[in-house]
Amino acid sequence: MKIGEVALKAGVTNRAIRHYEELNLIKSRRLSNNYREYSKEALDKVKFISRARKLGFSIDECSSLISLFDNQRRKSVEVRNIAIIKNDELKRQIHELKDLQKSLEWLIKKCPGNDKPNCPIIDELAS
Amino acid sequence: MKIGEVALKAGVTNRAIRHYEELNLIKSRRLSNNYREYSKEALDKVKFISRARKLGFSIDECSSLISLFDNQRRKSVEVRNIAIIKNDELKRQIHELKDLQKSLEWLIKKCPGNDKPNCPIIDELAS
DNA sequence: CATAAGCTATACCCTAACGTTAAGGTCAAG
DNA sequence: CTTGACCTTAACGTTAGGGTATAGCTTATG
Incomplete structure (x- = not known):
């Protein structure tokens, strides 16, 4: 799906999504017309970031949380520690x-x- | 007095004072060597700004407050309204x-x- | 007197997380 | 063919100064 749809579904702006992408929190592939194309997983990550931001986590912290989110061998204590600090x-x-x-x-x-x-x-x- | 003395007495940095001056919250005259020279009134205003900032007022709001501070015909309700909004x-x-x-x-x-x-x-x- | 320390000056880059133009490419409908 | 909706990148604006670089001025010391 294209950026506008992701933005709508995740409840953030197109600009925010491009921003997250610039900071390597999410990825996209390009269509032949150079438009960004996002997978469902990318949408999920944008939603994840949006929720985390609303909970007060910085972009940097969101980055760490996403790494843990991606890591199936994460330890819950690591997530908990980030949350405790915040x-x-x-x-x-x-x-x-x-x-x-x-x-x-x-x-x-x-x-x-x-x-x-x-x-x-x-x-x-x-x- | 020169900037360092004002900064010391008001408990802010030299940089902050120059910043306030750039934004026209305070004024200074220049000595023959181009150093800034501040009056006691200017020092009082820097202190005023410093206290207001610590109370959560933005620079913009400080600017309004200083105008009222300067205005001997101010109405206390105007000051109060700014404070209520904040x-x-x-x-x-x-x-x-x-x-x-x-x-x-x-x-x-x-x-x-x-x-x-x-x-x-x-x-x-x-x- | 010379030099170093300390104060001052201007000026430019940096922060967080996007918002906001500007200027233009793409695509479907009328 | 044009309009409008959507997309693109680039780059400046926001807040309130902090940090750094370079250079001039002043003052204390040897």
């Missing part, structure tokens, strides 16, 4: 964002939000 | 990340993590 990163990131959000919320509550210049948010940033 | 963005982002993290955690729990190929994480991504 999970820890996510937890840390959530923590940081929560701190920020709480600070911001606190400032917003203190701001009168009227048509006068006095503003605790500006004051805090300028302090 | 706060909502942060909340949404935290929500998304939490969902991801929970999904990942669930998958990790289901994975045996041994030396056999069977892996629920891979299965989920390939499903």
Whole structure:
């Protein structure tokens, strides 16, 4: 199938697919008119990448996961380790964002939000 | 004062200050040797930007905030609105990340993590 | 005074993951 | 024959600076 169909079925853009191909995450053969032709396996990989990306994995990590996906002699602990690292990163990131959000919320509550210049948010940033 | 001193006092790099200047968030005059010379007000603005960045505001938003900071006839509601938008963005982002993290955690729990190929994480991504 | 260390300048390349033109080739329908 | 939908490559834009190279200026030391 051609790129447009793969993109539609996998729920990603044509550009994303070409990008994954540039980075050697997937492969295609060419038709006589130079159009890319994808196998069902390639479509599956694009779907795989799409899901992994949505779970927060980077392209680089997707690359590792695809290697494991392809490897029938993989050890599940290897996959698990990648996931654990990502999970820890996510937890840390959530923590940081929560701190920020709480600070911001606190400032917003203190701001009168009227048509006068006095503003605790500006004051805090300028302090 | 020169760029290095400003950078030290504001806790940012020289490069960042030049960057802010390129984007017209701050200004400097030049000494006879072409070195940048900053006023105390410029230092205050760099500090202001640094704090705002740490609160999650983009450079673009910092630019708006600085305009309000400079404007003695600002209305606090304008500042507040920017902060509210950012706060909502942060909340949404935290929500998304939490969902991801929970999904990942669930998958990790289901994975045996041994030396056999069977892996629920891979299965989920390939499903 | 000469030299080295340290600060400053401009300028270009790099990041992540594509988005977005630009300019053009291919193919089926009307 | 033209239109429109689809495909191609190439290359710049995005975010917020980091890193590096080269060169000029300043200051401290021998």
